[in-house]
Amino acid sequence: MSDVKVLTGPEVAAHSSRDSCWIIVHGKVYDVTDFLDEHPGGSKIILKYAGKDATEAYEPIHPPDAITTNLPVQKHLGAIDITTVAKVVKEVTDEEKHRQALLDARPPLDNVINLHDFEIVAKGVLPEKAWAYYSSASDDEITIRENRLAYQRVWFRPRILRDVSSVDWSTTILGQKSSLPVYISATALGKLGHPDGELCLTRAAANHGVIQMIATLASCSFDDIVNAAAPGQNFFLQLYVNRDREITRKYVQHAEARGVKGLFITVDAPQLGRREKDMRMKHVGDDAGAEVQKGQSDVKKDQGVARAISSFIDPSLSWKDIPWFRSITKMPIILKGIATAEDAILAYEAGVQGIVLSNHGGRQLDTARSGIEVLLEVTAALRLRGYLPDPKFEIYVDGGVRRASDVLKAIALGAKAVGVGRPFLYAFCSYGQAGVEKAIQIFREEFEMNMRLLGARTLDELVPEMVDATALTQHTVLSPQDNLYHAAYQPLAFAKFKES
Ligand code: 173
Numbered sequence: 001m002s003d004v005k006v007l008t009g010p011e012v013a014a015h016s017s018r019d020s021c022w023i024i025v026h027g028k029v030y031d032v033t034d035f036l037d038e039h040p041g042g043s044k045i046i047l048k049y050a051g052k053d054a055t056e057a058y059e060p061i062h063p064p065d066a067i068t069t070n071l072p073v074q075k076h077l078g079a080i081d082i083t084t085v086a087k088v089v090k091e092v093t094d095e096e097k098h099r100q101a102l103l104d105a106r107p108p109l110d111n112v113i114n115l116h117d118f119e120i121v122a123k124g125v126l127p128e129k130a131w132a133y134y135s136s137a138s139d140d141e142i143t144i145r146e147n148r149l150a151y152q153r154v155w156f157r158p159r160i161l162r163d164v165s166s167v168d169w170s171t172t173i174l175g176q177k178s179s180l181p182v183y184i185s186a187t188a189l190g191k192l193g194h195p196d197g198e199l200c201l202t203r204a205a206a207n208h209g210v211i212q213m214i215a216t217l218a219s220c221s222f223d224d225i226v227n228a229a230a231p232g233q234n235f236f237l238q239l240y241v242n243r244d245r246e247i248t249r250k251y252v253q254h255a256e257a258r259g260v261k262g263l264f265i266t267v268d269a270p271q272l273g274r275r276e277k278d279m280r281m282k283h284v285g286d287d288a289g290a291e292v293q294k295g296q297s298d299v300k301k302d303q304g305v306a307r308a309i310s311s312f313i314d315p316s317l318s319w320k321d322i323p324w325f326r327s328i329t330k331m332p333i334i335l336k337g338i339a340t341a342e343d344a345i346l347a348y349e350a351g352v353q354g355i356v357l358s359n360h361g362g363r364q365l366d367t368a369r370s371g372i373e374v375l376l377e378v379t380a381a382l383r384l385r386g387y388l389p390d391p392k393f394e395i396y397v398d399g400g401v402r403r404a405s406d407v408l409k410a411i412a413l414g415a416k417a418v419g420v421g422r423p424f425l426y427a428f429c430s431y432g433q434a435g436v437e438k439a440i441q442i443f444r445e446e447f448e449m450n451m452r453l454l455g456a457r458t459l460d461e462l463v464p465e466m467v468d469a470t471a472l473t474q475h476t477v478l479s480p481q482d483n484l485y486h487a488a489y490q491p492l493a494f495a496k497f498k499e500s
Pocket of ligand 1: 188217269272305306307309310360363
């Protein structure tokens with residue numbers, strides 16, 4: 001790539017078909033002919049820009065380096081002389097007009113009073129594909145619902161007459177100050193839902209002393225996010241381990257050099273779960289019938305947004321790799337996606353600094369248990385071996401957290417902090433940075449009230465005796481319906497017949 005070839009608009013325009021498809025992105029020309037059928041978003045959208053400048057369409061959805069990392073270098077054809085390119089006038093589609101109308105009809109942010117409300121608004125304003133990708137969970141979506149239900153099976157045992165005039169819910173996570181015992185958990189592809197993507201989280205977190213976990217598959221690049229930080233603002237990094245360990249090594253070391261305070265290695269996704277809402281979306285407007293008639297059985301295309309861009313993830317990742325991670329970074333290492341006491345023990349013995357008890361927001365193995373339930377057996381097993389208490393080993397829980405009371409239950413049962421993903425995502429999809437700030441404010445108000453009512457002035461005073469978790473492992477007890485959650489939850493759809 002030393003002497004860069006410069007191409008002209010007409011040269012690129014000559015390659016505007018399925019047989020030879022060149023596109024321009026960020027001033028560079030790419031031959032994407034062989035990539036058409038692999039494109040997670042389908043070939044149709046690329047073909048729309050065949051021979052043209054696709055930057056404006058590409059930008060909101062893809063991380064800046066998506067094309068360079070996915071396309072072999074020999075398909076990078078050169079630079080474009082932009083003065084020779086006919087400008088693509090981006091038409092406002094009916095879908096975009098519709099979306100703007102929905103945004104205009106949003107309830108004012110002041111009317112949002114709990115985290116469920118953000119989900120309802122997001123469902124109303126998001127493009128269908130984005131909603132399908134974010135909201136979907138795996139298979140029958142039993143686990144995503146269980147994540148909520150499990151918190152309802154933990155009951156409080158509040159203490160009284162403790163002078164709760166002042167209560168404090170601040171804490172540290174991996175030694176870093178956090179104004180809440182909550183961190184913003186990683187969610188991918190933020191620009192599907194808001195033009196500023198994950199930067200909405202960064203800016204809100206800066207204003208409120210909350211730690212953001214940056215996702216490997218964020219729409220904004222890692223550096224864009226860190227560059228937007230306020231002085232002293234802290235981040236964690238969520239890591240998908242690449243089959244090419246050199247890429248992972250560079251990424252991790254770059255993050256450490258930029259001051260990231262913890263490496264959260266995702267260990268529950270050697271393959272992405274089947275998210276059927278997301279998968280069905282691929283067929284909408286894609287004329288699935290016609291594809292079948294052409295005799296093309298394009299498996300990838302049916303798999304939804306996430307699965308299609310996850311092929312770089314290394315399924316061979318194993319316990320044997322932990323020493324390698326230890327050798328390449330001094331950041332604390334946390335395994336995200338532990339689901340049993342057995343693996344929690346192995347993690348502790350492997351010398352990592354923490355674990356996240358998680359089922360990936362119900363998006364991986366369906367009917368895996370909730371993090372809060374797993375917490376019970378994990379703390380018991382680690383205590384039995386004398387591994388706990390250990391100030392150098394922290395346990396986090398994520399999945400289904402919508403209330404400060406959920407967080408307080410997890411802390412009483414031994415968690416150091418709790419990860420919250422979708423609610424913050426829905427908050428910025430609905431209202432941008434202001435939405436995320438509001439979500440944090442709601443947490444604050446709920447922490448204050450619940451800690452007073454519980455009789456805990458600090459998080460240290462939240463002891464296991466403050467909860468009754470005896471029903472937690474029983475999966476068939478009758479629980480009252482969580483109306484807010486169930487109103488937001490959208491059932492799976494059945495197969496669609498073709499319109500006649
Ligand atoms: O849950 C997810 O959607 C996820 O983790 C992911 C993984 C690969 C690509 C995009 C998202």
